[in-house]
Amino acid sequence: MLSRGAASGWALRGAARAGVQQRPPPFRGLHASPRTRSVMPSWVIDRYGHNDVLRFTRNMVFPIIHFPNEVIIKVHAASLNPIDLRMRSGYGATALNMKRDPLKLKSEDTEFPLTLGRDVSGVVMECGLGVSYFKPGDEVWAAIPPWKQGTLSEFVVASGNEVSFKPKCLSHTEAASLPYVGLTAWSAVNQVGGLNQSNCRGKRVLILGASGGVGTFAVQLVKAWGAHVTAVCSHDASTLMKKLGADDVIDYKSGNLEEQLKTLPLFDFILDNVGGSTEKWALDLLKKWSGATYVTLVTPFLINMDRLGVADGMLQTGVTVGSKTVKHLLKGVHYRWAFFMASGPSLDEIAELVDSGKIQPVIDEVFSFSEVPKAFQKLEGGHARGKTVINVISKK
Numbered sequence: 604m605l606s607r608g609a610a611s612g613w614a615l616r617g618a619a620r621a622g623v624q625q626r627p628p629p630f631r632g633l634h635a636s637p638r639t640r641s642v643m644p645s646w647v648i649d650r651y652g653h654n655d656v657l658r659f660t661r662n663m664v665f666p667i668i669h670f671p672n673e674v675i676i677k678v679h680a681a682s683l684n685p686i687d688l689r690m691r692s693g694y695g696a697t698a699l700n701m702k703r704d705p706l707k708l709k710s711e712d713t714e715f716p717l718t719l720g721r722d723v724s725g726v727v728m729e730c731g732l733g734v735s736y737f738k739p740g741d742e743v744w745a746a747i748p749p750w751k752q753g754t755l756s757e758f759v760v761a762s763g764n765e766v767s768f769k770p771k772c773l774s775h776t777e778a779a780s781l782p783y784v785g786l787t788a789w790s791a792v793n794q795v796g797g798l799n800q801s802n803c804r805g806k807r808v809l810i811l812g813a814s815g816g817v818g819t820f821a822v823q824l825v826k827a828w829g830a831h832v833t834a835v836c837s838h839d840a841s842t843l844m845k846k847l848g849a850d851d852v853i854d855y856k857s858g859n860l861e862e863q864l865k866t867l868p869l870f871d872f873i874l875d876n877v878g879g880s881t882e883k884w885a886l887d888l889l890k891k892w893s894g895a896t897y898v899t900l901v902t903p904f905l906i907n908m909d910r911l912g913v914a915d916g917m918l919q920t921g922v923t924v925g926s927k928t929v930k931h932l933l934k935g936v937h938y939r940w941a942f943f944m945a946s947g948p949s950l951d952e953i954a955e956l957v958d959s960g961k962i963q964p965v966i967d968e969v970f971s972f973s974e975v976p977k978a979f980q981k982l983e984g985g986h987a988r989g990k991t992v993i994n995v996i997s998k999k
């Protein structure tokens with residue numbers, strides 16, 4: 604795999620590849636696509652609701668390359684995240700529709716039929732004319748932003764900037780479990796929280812909700828960077844947490860969690876995957892006036908826009924996060940919100956950690972493509988221990 608630093612961008616990716624291969628771009632005739640198909644199998648929804656809105660169709664429109672930097676990926680495996688459940692029920696529709704159609708050029712309900720699923724591990728089938736870093740046949744992985752058509756389909760289109768070479772040591776099934784949760788944890792811990800390989804050693808990190816998709820990734824990430832990790836989860840997940848490298852494991856169901864955590868030394872960093880009342884007391888567990896930071900992934904950002912509309916929702920969000928940030932800053936700690944961010948370069952770094960054995964996929968259950976509604980049901984039941992994966996191409 605080509606190695607690039609965190610700051611490496613698209614230009615560097617292209618240059619790196621050009622430097623290695625030194626070959627002219629492949630000839631493209633009038634027909635940019637070798638395919639003749641116009642439809643494909645896909646799981647879609649035509650309205651928001653419960654599991655019964657999921658519909659299998661063989662006639663979903665085949666993805667089209669609209670921009671020169673896009674690639675079409677043949678999906679081998681996908682996985683589910685809590686956002687898929689919520690999007691199925693309409694969560695975030697106001698903001699996501701604004702992103703899909705900012706000038707409101709189309710009629711209402713333009714998002715339907717909508718394909719859910721954010722993660723993909725698969726093979727590049729076709730590249731836009733501006734893509735030099737990937738070529739058809741490359742094994743790749745990606746997490747697709749929620750305003751785009753998802754990965755519970757035979758094919759998906761993605762911006763080349765969102766795609767990365769799949770870790771060599773993982774099967775497609777394993778690889779599909781990581782991109783969305785990995786990039787979310789990366790955004791929270793590294794981009795928002797400021798932790799990295801060179802400043803994390805010895806830091807005390809608390810991860811609330813450590814047994815789910817994001818948590819199992821985050822525990823391994825900060826452990827790989829040398830942190831002391833305290834994981835909060837249910838009792839039955841404690842063996843898994845120890846296996847992933849957690850130094851202390853606290854069962855949030857065995858008595859008052861706040862009191863249990865108060866008996867431990869203060870923390871440098873808290874990642875909150877649980878939200879709710881947690882943030883009322885969790886910031887008191889941070890070291891004061893030392894740059895210690897609390898980052899939560901559970902925010903009202905999209906809900907505010909669903910509830911209040913775009914303008915008022917954004918205003919409400921700004922006031923909420925601004926006032927909380929200032930309130931906690933005055934007490935000597937940092938309060939931050941983090942969000943999933945699609946990024947091929949960040950996935951490159953994650954792939955290196957995976958291939959060097961520092962991060963491993965944690966898979967709760969694998970479903971076949973015909974079992975997508977069953978997989979959603981499983982996710983709805985909660986108590987995830989890692990990820991729910993869908994094999995889009997059946998494994999013999």
Ligand SMILES: NC(=O)c1ccc[n+]([C@@H]2O[C@H](COP(=O)([O-])OP(=O)(O)OC[C@H]3O[C@@H](n4cnc5c(N)ncnc54)[C@H](OP(=O)(O)O)[C@@H]3O)[C@@H](O)[C@H]2O)c1
Nearest residue numbers: 685787812814815816817818837855876900942943986987
């Ligand atoms: N802001 C963003 O862009 C973004 C991106 C990704 C995820 N998220 C959010 O981040 C959260 C975590 O995502 P995920 O993918 O890791 O979810 P997940 O896979 O469903 O995992 C949630 C985990 O939390 C555990 N849990 C539930 N209540 C808990 C509590 N009070 N204390 C400790 N653990 C608890 C659950 O197991 P038990 O119930 O058995 O304990 C489960 O293992 C979700 O709310 C998700 O919506 C936000």
